[in-house]
Amino acid sequence: MTATILLFQITLPLALLGWIFFLPSGSAMGLALQIAGVGAFLFALARVAQWALPVWWLPWVYGALWLVGAVMLVAFRPGLAGLSVWPSGWGWLSAALGGALLAAGLWFGAQALSGRSSPPVEVVEIGTPFARGQFLVASGGSHPIVNAHMRTLDESVARFRPWRGQSYAVDFFGLGPWGLRAQGWRPAEPEAYAIFGAPLVAPCAGTVVAAEGDRPDFDVPQEDPVNRLGNHIILRCGTAEIVLAHMRQGSVAVRPGDRVQQGQPLGQVGNSGASTEPHLHIHAQQPAEAGAPLISGEPLGLRIDGRILVRGDRIGGADG
Known part of the structure; x- marks a missing residue:
């Protein structure tokens, strides 16, 4: 994972920006494709990649550098x-690369925006599950x-059926000083992550239908x-279940x-269950059938x- 992040989120963006600054095309067509292609590719990368590593604001830095380079050129x-x-000559290769970046950026950027x-299912309205702090959407x-x-x-994948209810889940990382999610690149101690211990509140009024709190972090x-859920709470809010x-x-x-009433304290974020680092998983589903796995209900x-949260979005706690 580290090698992939270093390649796609640091090395490749810097290489493309260096291409604009130091090797600008010698033709109007090539220059237009070069600028547009790099811009579109950086935009798509900003929307598709998970920017908890290295930091959420780095795509904004790349965007600012791209804008400076475009204006200068x-x-x-x-x-x-x-x-x-x-x-002419090798200039066609530069133009082709710019065109390929433009096509890829437009395609992947449009997919991410969609x-x-x-x-295409019922959508449940809830409030923030966090009491305070700032959080980054890792997946949503x-x-x-x-x-x-x-x-x-x-x-068609049998092993997915017991988890089907979580198909439209949202995962959150915490944001600490300088927008960093942790004290270090990937520390082993859960306490080093900004979200670990973050207080959780009920995102809706309802009834607790399941709760477990003794599994290890x-x-x-x-x-x-x-x-897979680790320590968890399932709330029945209206006809839907909200799983934390x-x-x-x-x-x-x-x-x-x-x-419970909306805003009532529920507990804290940890690192139990099928969690490779501290984060909050939350999803909505129809109640599972009697005797079926807890999160096998139809996904909602x-x-x-008031927001459909997607990767890269940020949200604050109820206390601001």
């Missing part, structure tokens, strides 16, 4: 008016390119693939049968604080 480049319209639309939305949970919609990247998973051991403050969409 168009407004201040000497001899711009004398450029030939069409490339994830902001409502999913209505397209698989920004929401990895949607792979469980594939009914694991060091990163250990996990429990069998007890991977909570901190010993923090769950409610029991099955309890009535979520609108949190």
Whole structure:
């Protein structure tokens, strides 16, 4: 994972920006494709990639550098008016690369943006599940390119059926100083992550239908693939169930049968269950059939604080 992040989120963007600054095309067509292609590709990368690593604001830095490079090339480049319209020689290779980047950027960017639309199921309205703090959406939305949970919609894969209810789930990381999710690149201690211990509140008024709080919090990247929810709470809000998973051991403050009001404390974020690092998993579903796995009900969409949240979005706690 580290090598992939270093390649696609640091090395490749810097290489493309360096291409604009230091190797601008010698033709008008090539220059236009170069600028547009790099811009479109950086935009798509900003929307598709998970920017918890290295930091959520890095795509904005890349965008600012791209804009500076584009302005310098168009407004201040000497001899711009004398450029030939069409490339020649090796210039065609540069133009082709710019065109390929433009096509890829437009395609993947459009796919990512489509994830902001409502999913083709009932959408449940809830409030923020956090009492305070700032949080980054790691996975969410209505397209698989920004929401990895949607792979469980594939009914042909038998192992996905017990988890089907979480197909439109949203995952959150915490944001600490400088927008960092953790103290270090990938520390083993759960306490080093900004979200670990974050207080959770009921995102809707309802009844607790399931709660568990005794499972251990694991060091990163250990996990429990069998007890996937770890410490969790399931709330029945109206006809829908809201599932909050991977909570901190010993923090769950409610029991099955309890009535809760929106904003009532529920517990804390932890690193229990099938969690490779501390985060909150939340999803909505129809109640599972009697005797079926807890999260095998029909999946529902979520609108949190009036928003369909997708990868890269940020949200605050109820206390601001």
